[in-house]
Amino acid sequence: xxxxxxxxxxSRDNSGRSKDTATPAKFLVGIGRGVGGALLFALPMLxxxxxxxxxxxxxxxxLVLLLLLALPLLIGISHxxxxxxxxxxxxxxxxxxxxxxxxxxxxxxxxxxFKLLMGDMPAQEITGKIAxxxxxxxxxxxxxxxxxxxxxxxxxxxxxxxxxxxLFMMAVGALFLNLxxxxxxxxxxxxxxxxPWHALATILISITLMHAFVYAVSFKGGHELxxxxxxxxxxxxxxxxxxxxxxxxxxxxLWSFERLDGASFTPAIMAxxxxxxxxxxxxxxxGSSCEExxxxxxxxxxxxxxxxxxxxxxxxx
Amino acid sequence: xxxxxxxxxxxxxxxxPELSVRIIRQQPxxxxxxxxxxxxxxxxxxxxxxxxxxxxxxxxxSVIETQxxxxxxxxxxxxxTGALLFKTDPSTHQLDIRASGYTDP
Numbered sequence: 001x002x003x004x005x006x007x008x009x010x011s012r013d014n015s016g017r018s019k020d021t022a023t024p025a026k027f028l029v030g031i032g033r034g035v036g037g038a039l040l041f042a043l044p045m046l047x048x049x050x051x052x053x054x055x056x057x058x059x060x061x062x063l064v065l066l067l068l069l070a071l072p073l074l075i076g077i078s079h080x081x082x083x084x085x086x087x088x089x090x091x092x093x094x095x096x097x098x099x100x101x102x103x104x105x106x107x108x109x110x111x112x113x114f115k116l117l118m119g120d121m122p123a124q125e126i127t128g129k130i131a132x133x134x135x136x137x138x139x140x141x142x143x144x145x146x147x148x149x150x151x152x153x154x155x156x157x158x159x160x161x162x163x164x165x166x167l168f169m170m171a172v173g174a175l176f177l178n179l180x181x182x183x184x185x186x187x188x189x190x191x192x193x194x195x196p197w198h199a200l201a202t203i204l205i206s207i208t209l210m211h212a213f214v215y216a217v218s219f220k221g222g223h224e225l226x227x228x229x230x231x232x233x234x235x236x237x238x239x240x241x242x243x244x245x246x247x248x249x250x251x252x253x254l255w256s257f258e259r260l261d262g263a264s265f266t267p268a269i270m271a272x273x274x275x276x277x278x279x280x281x282x283x284x285x286x287g288s289s290c291e292e293x294x295x296x297x298x299x300x301x302x303x304x305x306x307x308x309x310x311x312x313x314x315x316x317x
Numbered sequence: 318x319x320x321x322x323x324x325x326x327x328x329x330x331x332x333x334p335e336l337s338v339r340i341i342r343q344q345p346x347x348x349x350x351x352x353x354x355x356x357x358x359x360x361x362x363x364x365x366x367x368x369x370x371x372x373x374x375x376x377x378x379s380v381i382e383t384q385x386x387x388x389x390x391x392x393x394x395x396x397x398t399g400a401l402l403f404k405t406d407p408s409t410h411q412l413d414i415r416a417s418g419y420t421d422p
Binding site for chain 2 (some may be wrong): 193265
């Protein structure tokens with residue numbers, strides 16, 4: 001988490017001052033970072049056999065639903081972190097569309113490179129293959145921007161950067177890892193291998209690890225959880241809601257990729273628990289890395305940090 | 318959720334797959350031949366992997382035609398559907414479809 005934050009902190013000085021002038025060159029740099037992010041996050045999926053097959057076999061309604069749900073998701077992410085500091089939903093929407101475009105083009109190019117897309121394929125196969133990949137790629141384009149570059153200096157001025165926003169970023173983190181893993185057969189295979197005892201242990205470890213991350217990261221900033229805050233406060237406030245989010249996202253991802261079809265309640269629950277484990281890790285890492293730069297501000301000057309804390313307390317009421 | 322899993326942890330320990338095949342319908346296949354759709358049910362508390370389903374068209378004691386298909390998984394307490402394609406019309410003969418084995422996942 002520290003490392004993830006160090007990148008933005010390093011480049012913050014360069015771009016933070018000139019952010020008022022959105023020159024074409026700056027825009028191109030943003031696009032470049034977006035492509036980098038899309039590649040970084042989507043290459044594992046672009047090179048996964050199951051993902052190619054889903055382009056053809058996936059139920060079209062589930063694909064449409066996934067594509068539609070990606071829109072508010074991208075707008076939400078871009079409102080929080082994006083190609084530029086977005087202060088209005090209109091700009092966030094525009095950035096989300098750019099990210100979607102980057103995701104689609106990047107996926108199409110890479111799939112063509114691997115000879116997975118060819119001119120003589122049916123149009124449905126071509127669009128399906130690109131569509132399945134475009135969602136993780138476009139999320140990557142937005143997240144990559146924050147990993148590679150700047151653009152989050154004023155995130156703490158964002159009125160949305162509150163508890164709900166934190167949970168939203170947890171959902172993004174969970175979804176991100178889940179989109180990576182839900183298509184693979186191993187998720188259900190692991191759940192079949194497990195006994196219910198293993199599943200119980202997985203739940204326990206998921207919650208424990210999540211709580212450790214939430215607790216450790218919150219302490220770093222020294223305000224969300226002061227040392228006299230009881231440990232269960234963070235558990236109830238962040239860890240358990242985060243785990244529930246991870247479970248829901250896991251269930252949706254599995255359903256979306258048709259891993260639950262034909263399975264009855266218990267195998268579905270088992271698979272959900274298996275996939276929620278990486279989801280939980282993704283949720284707290286994503287959530288906390290955002291927290292790190294927006295709320296906890298370990299890399300910033302004391303003055304900015306103090307302002308952030310004040311804003312944070314203010315927004316918390 | 319923890320309660321549900323715990324309940325199954327207590328109940329289902331040491332279970333095995335219980336596979337049964339049920340024919341849903343028989344009809345001429347669009348591409349020629351005859352299609353027999355069926356569902357494989359696993360009433361056991363363990364998942365069966367690599368389940369071969371074998372269909373024999375019998376005339377008396379002699380087997381006229383055998384077709385086989387393999388299911389990757391039949392999850393515990395769940396069902397999977399599939400179809401076998403025969404050249405001969407199974408409705409005019411005896412048809413025997415069964416799951417002929419499984420591996421532990």
